[in-house]
Amino acid sequence: MTRRPGSRTRVQVHVVAGDAVRRRADELATEEPLEIRLVASGAATVPGAASGAATHKTVAVTMRTPGHDFELAAGFLFTEGIVPSGAAIRRMTYCVDPGVDAAQQYNIVNVELARSALPDLPALERHFFTSSACGVCGKASLEAMRMRGSGPAAPGPAVPAHVLAMLPERLQAAQGIFQATGGLHAAALFDASGELIALREDVGRHNALDKLIGWAVLNGRAPLRDHLVMVSGRASFELLQKTLAAQAPIFCAVSAPSSLAVQVATEFGMTLIGFLRGGRFNVYAGVERIQTAVGASRV
Numbered sequence: 194m195t196r197r198p199g200s201r202t203r204v205q206v207h208v209v210a211g212d213a214v215r216r217r218a219d220e221l222a223t224e225e226p227l228e229i230r231l232v233a234s235g236a237a238t239v240p241g242a243a244s245g246a247a248t249h250k251t252v253a254v255t256m257r258t259p260g261h262d263f264e265l266a267a268g269f270l271f272t273e274g275i276v277p278s279g280a281a282i283r284r285m286t287y288c289v290d291p292g293v294d295a296a297q298q299y300n301i302v303n304v305e306l307a308r309s310a311l312p313d314l315p316a317l318e319r320h321f322f323t324s325s326a327c328g329v330c331g332k333a334s335l336e337a338m339r340m341r342g343s344g345p346a347a348p349g350p351a352v353p354a355h356v357l358a359m360l361p362e363r364l365q366a367a368q369g370i371f372q373a374t375g376g377l378h379a380a381a382l383f384d385a386s387g388e389l390i391a392l393r394e395d396v397g398r399h400n401a402l403d404k405l406i407g408w409a410v411l412n413g414r415a416p417l418r419d420h421l422v423m424v425s426g427r428a429s430f431e432l433l434q435k436t437l438a439a440q441a442p443i444f445c446a447v448s449a450p451s452s453l454a455v456q457v458a459t460e461f462g463m464t465l466i467g468f469l470r471g472g473r474f475n476v477y478a479g480v481e482r483i484q485t486a487v488g489a490s491r492v
Contacts, residue, residue, distance in 0.1 A: 199223060199259060199260075200222065200223055200258050200259055200260045200394075201220045201221065201222065201223060202220070202221045202222075202223045203218055203219070203220055203221075204218070204219055204220075204221055205217070205218060205219070206218075206219045222258050222377045222396050223258055223259055223396075224256055224257070224258065224396050225256070225257065225258075225259050225300055226254055226255070226256055226257075226300050227253075227254070227255050227256075227257045227259075227262060227265065227266075227300055227301075227302065228251055228253070228254050228288075228300060228301045228302070229251070229252055229253040229254075229255070229265075229266045229269060229270070229302055229304065230249045230250065230251050230252070230288070230301060230302065230303050230304065231249060231250045231252055231270075231275075231304055231306060231312070232249045232303045232304060232305040232306070233249070233305075233306065249303065252270070252275065253269055255269075255397065255399075255400060256396065256397060257395055257396065257397055257400045258377060258394065258395045258396045258397075258400070259299065259300075261393055261404045261407070261408070262287075262299075262302050263285045263302060263407070263411070264393070264403075264404045264405075264407030264408045264411060265302075265395075265400055265403050265404045265407055266285060266302045266304050266407065267279065267282060267285070267304075267407035267410050267411050268402070268403030268404055268405065268406040268407025268408075268410060268435075269403045269407070270282075270304065271406060271407065271410045271415070271438065271439070272402075272403060272406055272434070272435040272438040272439065274438070275312055276306065278410065278415070279410045279411045279412075279413065279415070280307065281306055281307050282304060282305070282306060282307070282411075283305045283306060283307050284305050285302055285303065285304050285305070286302070286303050286305075287299050287301065287302060287303070288301035288302070288303055335453075335456060335457065335460060338434060338437075338457070338461075343434075343437055343438070343461060344461075345461050345462040346437060346440065346441075346442040346461055346462045346463045346464075346479075347416070347418035347419075347440050347442050348418075348442070349418060349419060349441075349442030349443060349464070349482055350385035350419055350442075350443075350482070351385075351481075351482055351483070351484050352385050352421065352443065352482060352483060352484060353484045353485075354483055354484060354485055356385070356386065356387040357387075357421075357445065357466065357469060357474060357483070358469075358472045358473070358474070359387050360381075360383060360387060360421070360423050360445060360469065361423075361447055361469055361470050363381075363383075363387070363389050364379060364381045364389070364392065364423055364425060364447075365425075367379075367381065367389055367392045368392070368394060368425070369394075377394040377395060377396060377401075378394065378395060378396070378397065378398035378400075378401045378424065378425050378426050379392055379393070379394045379401055379424065379425040380392070380393055380398070380401040380402040380404070380405040380422065380423070380424050380425075381393075381405070381422070381423045381424075382405055382409070382417065382420055382421070382422060382441075383420065383421045383422075383423060384419065384420055384421075385419060385420075385421070390414075390420065391405060391408050391409070392405070393405040393408065398424060398425075398426050398427075398429075398432065399431055399432065399435070401424070402422070402424065402432055402435050402436070403435065405422070406435060406436075406438075406439045409439065410439075415439055415440070416439060416440035416441075417439045417440055417441035418440050418441070418442065420441050420443075421441065421443040421444075421445060422436045422439075422441045422443070422444050422445065423444075423445040423446070423447075423469070424444075424445070424446050424447070425447050426446065426447060426448050427446055427447075427448040427449050427450065427451070427467075428444060428446035428448075428449070428450035428451065428454045428465060428467055429450075429451050429453075429454055430451060430453040430454050430457060432444070432446075432454070433454045433457040433458060433463065433465070434457065436463070437457070437461055437463060442462075442463055442464060442479070442482065443463070443464040443466070443479070443482060444458065444463060444464070444465050444466070445466040445467075445469050445474070446466065446467050446468075446469065447468070447469055447470055448467065448468065449467050449468060450465055450467045450477055454477075455477045455478060458477060458478035458479060459478045462479065463478060463479055464476070464478060464479030464480070464481075464482040464483070465477040465478045465479060
């Protein structure tokens with residue numbers, strides 16, 4: 194089997210400063226495709242398949258930074274409503290099929306589902322193809338969320354404003370790969386006191402959040418009703434949808450939200466915070482969960 198791809202790739206660059214040119218080594222964030230396959234085996238039956246025959250169905254191909262691939266697969270399947278919990282996943286493995294190019298074996302994850310969780314595989318042929326930039330195509334609508342039965346956010350905690358102001362520094366301090374490459378998004382999970390619970394990085398902001406949620410799903414930490422999610426970039430519809438699926442009621446972003454992200458937060462009762470940096474932030478929805486220092490009362 195080929196060597197597992199790392200999260201960093203070393204390259205040679207020419208640095209130009211004025212009229213001077215020098216050559217040096219640099220590190221980049223690795224970007225590789227990941228194919229997520231659902232696998233049914235043994236007694237599982239799939240329409241059109243022979244009884245007892247092993248089957249698989251590709252549900253996503255995403256460009257990601259290698260690392261935490263099983264969490265990425267679990268988070269994607271959970272936030273897209275394909276699996277209801279970590280218990281629905283029997284096991285996950287990299288592909289070792291003899292017919293697969295050895296260079297790609299660590300770029301394919303097989304997810305074997307429990308018998309009771311086996312979905313209607315042909316129905317998944319729609320459009321589960323993603324990139325590091327665009328997220329899941331065709332899902333960006335509030336109507337799609339309503340049809341999937343997305344409910345309102347949990348009441349969640351009331352968080353002091355000064356705690357929120359500390360989160361960007363704590364997130365940045367934990368971004369190990371970003372500090373080496375300067376080219377990754379981060380998604381972090383905090384508790385109501387501002388303690389960092391987990392952080393994941395990826396070239397794709399959606400992948401970073403899927404990895405984070407996948408960590409929670411596989412470790413029995415979901416739903417995230419008493420937690421905050423924070424991302425290093427902007428707040429988009431897809432990120433709000435994934436956070437709501439994990440039932441985290443508070444979403445924070447270093448940068449701006451999109452208009453549809455604000456609509457999602459407003460309609461589903463989430464707290465959405467943007468431009469969280471420099472000790473200040475904007476609250477676009479759900480201000481009732483924010484506490485001020487004056488009498489420790491909600492604003």
